[in-house]
Amino acid sequence: MNAKLSQQPDTFGFNGNRTLAQTSPYQILLRAGSHLKLLKQVHAHIITTGRNHHLPLLTKLATSAISSGAILYAQKLFLRAPTVDGFLLSSLITAASKFHFPLQTVLFYRHMLARNISPTNYTYTSVIKACAQLQDPRTGRVVHCHILTNGFSLDQFVEAALVSFYAKIRELKFARKMFDEMPQKSIVSWNSMISGYEQNGFADEAIMLFAKMRELGVQFDSATLVSVLSACADTGALELGSWVHDYVKSNPISLDVVLGTALIHMYAKCGNVRKAQGVFELMDEPNVMAWTAMISGYGMHGFGKEAIDLFRLMINQGIYPNEITFVAVLSACAHAGLVQAGREAFAIMKNYGMMPGTEHHVCMVDMFGRMGLLSEAYHYIKDLFPVQPAPAVWTAMLGACKLHKNYDLGVEVADNLFAAEPDNAGHYVLLSNMYALAGQMERVEMVRNAAISKELKKPAGYSVIEIDQKAHLFSTGGMPHPESMAILQFLDELVQQIKAAGYVPVSEAIMHELEEEEKECALRYHSEKFAVAFGLLKTRQGVPIRIVKNLRICEDCHMAIKYISLVSKREICVRDKLRFHHFKDGSCSCKDFW
DNA sequence: CTAGGGTTAG
Numbered sequence: 295m296n297a298k299l300s301q302q303p304d305t306f307g308f309n310g311n312r313t314l315a316q317t318s319p320y321q322i323l324l325r326a327g328s329h330l331k332l333l334k335q336v337h338a339h340i341i342t343t344g345r346n347h348h349l350p351l352l353t354k355l356a357t358s359a360i361s362s363g364a365i366l367y368a369q370k371l372f373l374r375a376p377t378v379d380g381f382l383l384s385s386l387i388t389a390a391s392k393f394h395f396p397l398q399t400v401l402f403y404r405h406m407l408a409r410n411i412s413p414t415n416y417t418y419t420s421v422i423k424a425c426a427q428l429q430d431p432r433t434g435r436v437v438h439c440h441i442l443t444n445g446f447s448l449d450q451f452v453e454a455a456l457v458s459f460y461a462k463i464r465e466l467k468f469a470r471k472m473f474d475e476m477p478q479k480s481i482v483s484w485n486s487m488i489s490g491y492e493q494n495g496f497a498d499e500a501i502m503l504f505a506k507m508r509e510l511g512v513q514f515d516s517a518t519l520v521s522v523l524s525a526c527a528d529t530g531a532l533e534l535g536s537w538v539h540d541y542v543k544s545n546p547i548s549l550d551v552v553l554g555t556a557l558i559h560m561y562a563k564c565g566n567v568r569k570a571q572g573v574f575e576l577m578d579e580p581n582v583m584a585w586t587a588m589i590s591g592y593g594m595h596g597f598g599k600e601a602i603d604l605f606r607l608m609i610n611q612g613i614y615p616n617e618i619t620f621v622a623v624l625s626a627c628a629h630a631g632l633v634q635a636g637r638e639a640f641a642i643m644k645n646y647g648m649m650p651g652t653e654h655h656v657c658m659v660d661m662f663g664r665m666g667l668l669s670e671a672y673h674y675i676k677d678l679f680p681v682q683p684a685p686a687v688w689t690a691m692l693g694a695c696k697l698h699k700n701y702d703l704g705v706e707v708a709d710n711l712f713a714a715e716p717d718n719a720g721h722y723v724l725l726s727n728m729y730a731l732a733g734q735m736e737r738v739e740m741v742r743n744a745a746i747s748k749e750l751k752k753p754a755g756y757s758v759i760e761i762d763q764k765a766h767l768f769s770t771g772g773m774p775h776p777e778s779m780a781i782l783q784f785l786d787e788l789v790q791q792i793k794a795a796g797y798v799p800v801s802e803a804i805m806h807e808l809e810e811e812e813k814e815c816a817l818r819y820h821s822e823k824f825a826v827a828f829g830l831l832k833t834r835q836g837v838p839i840r841i842v843k844n845l846r847i848c849e850d851c852h853m854a855i856k857y858i859s860l861v862s863k864r865e866i867c868v869r870d871k872l873r874f875h876h877f878k879d880g881s882c883s884c885k886d887f888w
Numbered sequence: 889c890t891a892g893g894g895t896t897a898g
Contacts, residue, residue, distance in 0.1 A: 350889055350890085351889090353889090353890075354889075354890080357890080357891085381890070384890085384891070385890060385891065387891090388890085388891045388892075389891080391892095392891085392892090414891090415892080416890090416891055416892055417891095418892095419891095419892050419893055420891085420892075420893095422893085423892090423893075450892095450893080451892050451893050452892090452893080453893085454892090454893040454894070455892080455893045455894095456893090457893085457894095458893065458894065480893075480894090481894080482892095482893045482894045483893080483894080484894085485893090485894035485895070486893075486894050487894095488894085488895095489894065489895065490894095515894090515895090516895070517894050517895040518894085518895080519895085520894095520895040520896065521894085521895060523895095523896090524895085524896080550896095551896075552895055552896045553895080553896080554896085555896040555897065556895075556896055556897095557896095558896090558897085559896075559897065581896090581897095582897080583896050583897040584896075584897075585897085586896095586897040586898080587896075587897045587898095588897090589897085590897065590898065591897095616897090617898090618897055618898050619897080619898095620898095621897095621898045622897075622898065625898075653898065
């Protein structure tokens with residue numbers, strides 16, 4: 295055995311056979327790594343040995359300090375440096391950008407310009423990345439101008455950084471234009487473009503660009519697939535998502551924690567929790583994000599107990615939960631009616647040094663409200679004082695009032711919601727329904743007038759069903775499906791059948807007046823009924839029907855689909871804005887907690 | 889003596 299290895303290292307990791315003074319300060323710095331305490335000792339050493347004029351040393355010291363998170367220390371070092379050169383500044387810029395100090399990155403860049411030091415391509419990529427992190431289009435465009443005038447616009451790295459920047463500030467058309475005009479497209483620029491689409495809600499474009507990549511035979515990698523999986527999760531594209539999983543299994547792509555988490559998320563959001571579970575169980579070292587993805591997957595399918603058990607297991611394994619983990623846990627409790635477990639989880643947040651935020655408040659109110667504990671929910675909101683409840687908290691409370699038919703409280707809550715967010719068109723249906731239910735017709739009129747005068751349009755509801763790898767979209771507002779007539783006829787027959795089985799449409803009287811236009815529309819049913827009918831027409835008996843809807847499913851459709859699952863003897867799975875509904879034999883997995 | 893662009897959970 296090597297004798298040196300058995301010797302105890304001193305503070306700087308030496309074996310004791312050389313003294314500090316004999317070792318090069320640079321070596322000491324390297325050994326100090328990113329431990330701020332050690333770095334400060336090295337700094338003192340540098341000063342006492344009279345080497346604080348040595349720029350390369352100061353540079354390494356400052357970048358190490360940044361890597362330890364001590365950006366202020368690095369800034370002080372910089373300001374007190376006897377001289378400054380381009381090497382020091384570009385090192386500071388890249389380090390500050392890499393360790394997520396975008397504001398300081400831009401400030402160092404300003405120093406560079408003020409001292410007339412020419413930036414390099416390294417500098418530009420870092421600064422552009424910082425502008426993206428800051429969501430600062432103005433500075434980013436200025437830097438883009440500098441790039442053009444200094445002749446760096448054809449650098450592969452700089453170009454990829456610019457595409458990523460424009461995608462991240464939601465200038466997707468411009469990002470795509472730059473991307474299309476790139477003579478040499480690196481894999482990173484493809485990935486920037488695909489992830490840019492996905493992150494900004496254009497999952498279809500992300501999937502189409504990936505298809506183009508395959509068509510052109512461009513090699514993709516793990517980062518590409520992660521973004522594609524997110525896009526599949528967004529749209530419910532299970533077939534493509536499964537293809538990605540198979541590809542990963544049969545190719546030398548390591549299933550790391552990032553890719554694993556993306557797969558869990560995809561399977562959960564495409565309706566297949568068991569597959570998500572399978573991926574999770576195969577992961578070597580799931581981190582907090584992987585655990586949270588799995589907990590949330592259970593939650594959105596109504597498996598509250600599984601979610602709670604997994605959360606407990608996570609804690610026992612010493613994984614530190616974060617705010618998002620608690621959102622997933624509380625939401626799982628809300629969707630499964632596990633009030634006691636939810637209270638306990640909420641109570642331990644403070645053990646982890648966390649203050650509940652809006653999302654947690656929404657979950658708690660939702661949880662109490664769904665269970666009919668309206669007064670508990672309402673007191674929860676009142677106890678937030680002096681914190682003003684966010685509109686989403688009022689929305690949860692309003693939904694609970696409607697579900698449990700407490701119209702007096704509902705009107706009060708609706709007034710609060712309307713006052714808190716008068717311009718949100720998404721609330722109008724819920725608001726005016728509540729006022730109509732309470733017989734407050736002058737308030738219905740007020741909401742309606744506000745909507746008209748502000749030209750607010752509620753988001754159009756749509757449902758998507760994937761059949762033979764092709765997505766079919768049904769919407770009350772958009773283009774009719776080419777087979778509308780046949781589907782409508784089939785749907786009418788279906789409605790007769792479920793009426794015979796006991797289905798009673800939810801009374802038109804409580805439907806809100808604003809929906810008048812919708813009733814006149816050629817599509818006389820909500821999009822999810824249409825999608826279900828289409829699915830029944832196009833798939834064989836025994837094949838489950840999977841629908842993705844952008845809004846929450848309404849009471850009438852929920853009831854109707856329960857009956858449809860009964861008369862057609864089909865499993866029907868609907869993902870709405872919040873959660874999954876698995877319909878089978880006339881009942882729904884949500885136990886009517888929707 | 890140095891440092892790049894893209895990817896995960898609500």
